Amino acid sequence: KRLILATRNAGKITELHAILADAGLDLDLVGADAYPDIPDVKETGVTFAENALLKAHALARATGHPAVADDSGLCVDVLGGAPGIFSARWSGTHGDDEANLNLLLAQLGDIDTPHRGAWFACAAALALPDGTERVVEGRLNGTLRHTPSGTHGFGYDPILQPEDETRTCAELTPAEKNAISHRGKAFRALVPVVRELVG
Ligand code: ITT
Numbered sequence: 404k405r406l407i408l409a410t411r412n413a414g415k416i417t418e419l420h421a422i423l424a425d426a427g428l429d430l431d432l433v434g435a436d437a438y439p440d441i442p443d444v445k446e447t448g449v450t451f452a453e454n455a456l457l458k459a460h461a462l463a464r465a466t467g468h469p470a471v472a473d474d475s476g477l478c479v480d481v482l483g484g485a486p487g488i489f490s491a492r493w494s495g496t497h498g499d500d501e502a503n504l505n506l507l508l509a510q511l512g513d514i515d516t517p518h519r520g521a522w523f524a525c526a527a528a529l530a531l532p533d534g535t536e537r538v539v540e541g542r543l544n545g546t547l548r549h550t551p552s553g554t555h556g557f558g559y560d561p562i563l564q565p566e567d568e569t570r571t572c573a574e575l576t577p578a579e580k581n582a583i584s585h586r587g588k589a590f591r592a593l594v595p596v597v598r599e600l601v602g
Contacts (some may be wrong), residue, residue, distance in 0.1 A: 404602050406430040409462035409472035411443075412491075412498070414557025419473065419590065422581050426594040430601065433468075441465045451475060451488060451526035452538045459530035467532050469601045471593065475525040475585060477559045479547065481518055482510070490559070500558050504551065508562065511547060519547040521563060523572075527589035529597055537596045541588030545572075556580060 444461040448454040451474045458472035476490030486493040494502035528538040551561030553573025560572035581587040
């Protein structure tokens, strides 16, 4: 049986393969890139959960297979939770991780560490072709560094230092990040639901 990973973000795809492989799902995981003719979904929701469901439904409907989707982002305390659902296009160019990160650092300026609290959020959605849907969320709390550090991961990983850690997410190994991350938590919570509804 096939399970579609409804994302075109390479960093997410790598992490989802590892997280779902660890869960031992007996499913054929197929990326959305196997369906290049399906147009990009407009993320018109106002929450991570709404956008994750929009993406999962679009791929499930178009492919006739169950689909899981991830909507995620970085929420900064002093910015009232921004960039949030706009994390991928904070600088204006969708998916330009470096520009997004640099703009955020410029906006925070020299605000000192106790005031640089932030969290990664992830909504993991499952949709079936018949319209059945489920969504769960995960979160990773931390602090934003003043300068980027580390080469692993993607997006804002080089500036987010998880609580109880001395390293940034980009300095953790992929397995260490998945063990504590918003995405790891959300998708590990979704696995029993996938087992029940898909197989
Ligand atoms: P899809 O919609 O195709 O899944 P996307 O990149 O557009 O890909 P989102 O709208 O969910 O996905 O944007 C998520 C953004 O949030 C992503 O571009 C990163 O900048 C940031 N982000 C999410 N999870 C992250 C993580 O684990 N580490 C670092 N940054 C992350």
